[in-house]
Amino acid sequence: MTKTIRVLIAKPGLDGHDRGALVISQALRDYGMEVIYTGLRQTPEQIAAAAVQEDVDAIGLSCLSGAHNELFPEVMRLLHEKGADDIIVVGGGVIPWEDIPFLESKGIQKVFTPGTPTIETAKFIEQAVFERDGITEKAAAVAPERIDHIGIAVQSLDETLPFYVNVLGLTLEAVEEVPSQKVKVAFIKIGETRLELLEPLSPDSPVAQFIEKRGQGVHHVALGVTNIQERIHDMKANGLKMIHDTAVPGAGGASVAFIHPSSTHKVLFELCEKTKNKEEAQ
């Protein structure tokens, strides 16, 4: 981030449910923002005053009691009165879908309903603040760190493995089944990276379909990343089509997500994150 964004998380009204407010506060902090949490039972007056006094870029209003239609617009009115219209205001909580257009018409920039990943909220606030401030240089894209492995589709591991092990003299590291992809995979270590041989276990496995259409051969390239969920978000923000919108379990305890080849000039790329827990366990 090129600027440290300051956010006020506020609980207007009498609602005591602050699990969401506390979680989003910490998630925004972990994302690199400065967060001030007001605590419970704040009046719109107190919230607007705190926002001005703390000179925040954005306010997140959380309400689960149904009082949002009265309290959120009141916060907006008071901000306007104080000449603080430029503060980005977003809302969250138990907010019926039919109320959202009304709240947006009162100047709430976005309402995040239950189930929204916190990263989505963080990215939204960041983008809105950057747009407001005319900051064009986006946070540098985080590049993949290595080729984690190259996937090769094969009809039969038994028939193929002798070539890699006996002829090329490489080391077979592990064989395991990945139920989510209906494949059996063999990892062959080569320097810092691996070859992943994929044998389909059922005709409806994506790998079986690949072989049927295009024959055996190179199937995908896996890019090693950290914070896979954020990377998925970045890809989507750049207009890429994802096969997996959230990471799924892959071989070797990794979290993986495939990018659709239509977005990548016909190469099938996999994002692959080896989880820390797994490494610790090993």
Add this chain to the structure above:
Amino acid sequence: MDKQQRIKDWQEKTEQSMNRFPERKERFHTSSDIEIERLYGPEEERYQMDTLGLPGEYPFTRGSQSTMYRSKFWTMRQYAGFGSAEETNKRFRYLLDQGQTGLSVAFDLPTQIGYDSDHLMARGEVGKVGVAIDSIEDMEALLKDIPLDKVSTSMTINAPASVLLAMYIAVAEKQGVSSDKLSGTIQNDILKEYIARGTYIFPPKPSMRLITDIFGYCQENVPKWNTISISGYHIREAGSNAAQELAFTIANGLAYVDAAIDAGLNIDDFAPRLAFFFNAHNQFFEEVAKFRAARRMWAKLMKEQYGAKNPKSWQLRFHTQTGGSTLTAQQPDNNIVRVTTQALSAVLGGTQSLHTNSRDEALALPTEDSARIALRTQQILAHETGVADTVDPLAGSYYVEHLTDELERKANEYIDKIKQMGGAVSAVEQGYMQREIHHTSYETQKKIENGQEIIVGMNKFTIENEPQPELLRVDPALGEKQKEKLQKLKAKRDQNRVSAQLEMLRSAAKGKDNLMPIIVECVKSYCTIGEICGVLREEFGEYTGA
């Protein structure tokens, strides 16, 4: 005593008690006509008599009564309340007509925090999450044509519990029902408000006094009333895990027991009226184990540490609600399935009463259709599945017994730690439970976001362009109507009597007398909840967070 002999004695005792508590059927059987016994357990040596006991006997792991649901199903008690007292009264009568067996009142936030509907802080909140009650007039409308000597009523009210209980007693008196015939529960659990739910008013010390005043008053005047419902429900909703829910609830329970003993009450006089309230969450077997562990832990504590003599003091009786925070806004019909398995865990864990959530609660207040499906879910479990036909059917499962032992062990570690901190009141003041819960809740959120935990329909198996369901709306003009009603009341009541009563309350608050009798007189004189709590706010001060 020899084990076989003990089991035989128990059988005989149970048969005798069945004159008073007959079972639902002469004979229980499965679809293939296998006879279902009251109780299953390995008769041989390895039966853990010490840790399991028998149903209705110490340490109550297997249930708080000997015949459990073979006599009477759990009480189906759906929490309801929104808008005006008149509207809520209609919903109550609808639920009673549909076969619900007890009432459970949801109050709006101004009522729960002791503000009248015309208070500045009440803006936008009147009638939203529950019914608005300003004075005894509203309470009369709420309970109109409901026979208070027959229906048991649970009220989710904490900081101003004394005021609402006083109103209930006064309305019953007007109906010609004396207070010794009333049965019901007030939540009255302030410690979990500081920890998780947020509707506190006063600081811990005077709050504890209000609670023990209620214990003392009810012992004399409302003997069938459950004076507190010590609640893990909201601790779990705030993001704790099962062991934390169990531990913090029991630690809070011990704090109330200590406070009552310090106030000069005898444990065997008040402990039988303590009730508990747990969450039924997603992890099925762990939840069953949690309920069983809770009974055993409480029994041991009351008998062995506190020396209670009356077996009723050892018995942990509890209400259960399915976990609201497990419901998704996405594909809301899936929530019916979640609620079903959660409710089943509560039944297999031996709950005394149950609330099943409606499918649309992540979106808004439940519609009448959704509320009916939720009740039907319980009725199907009770009448169609046969799970209620034997007592504690999961006992003896290696897995469930292991989970029960482990939850007890983990919870006891927390309880020891809280004890070292000086007990639950001081742990709350130091923010200890709050921090532990937040830590767990944030970890859970991260697991959901990186796909380690799957929430069906939310982070997996999602659909695009979901249809938008019908939602219930509260009349937005209600706040104004409630304010007008309050103005009219203030214009017609005897203002001198109101002022005199409030002054008596003030001087009693400064002293040590039991406040309940004075609060009963206040509500009868048409003092409002805001006025009564206002005097107490001035005398006791307000809590502002740990």
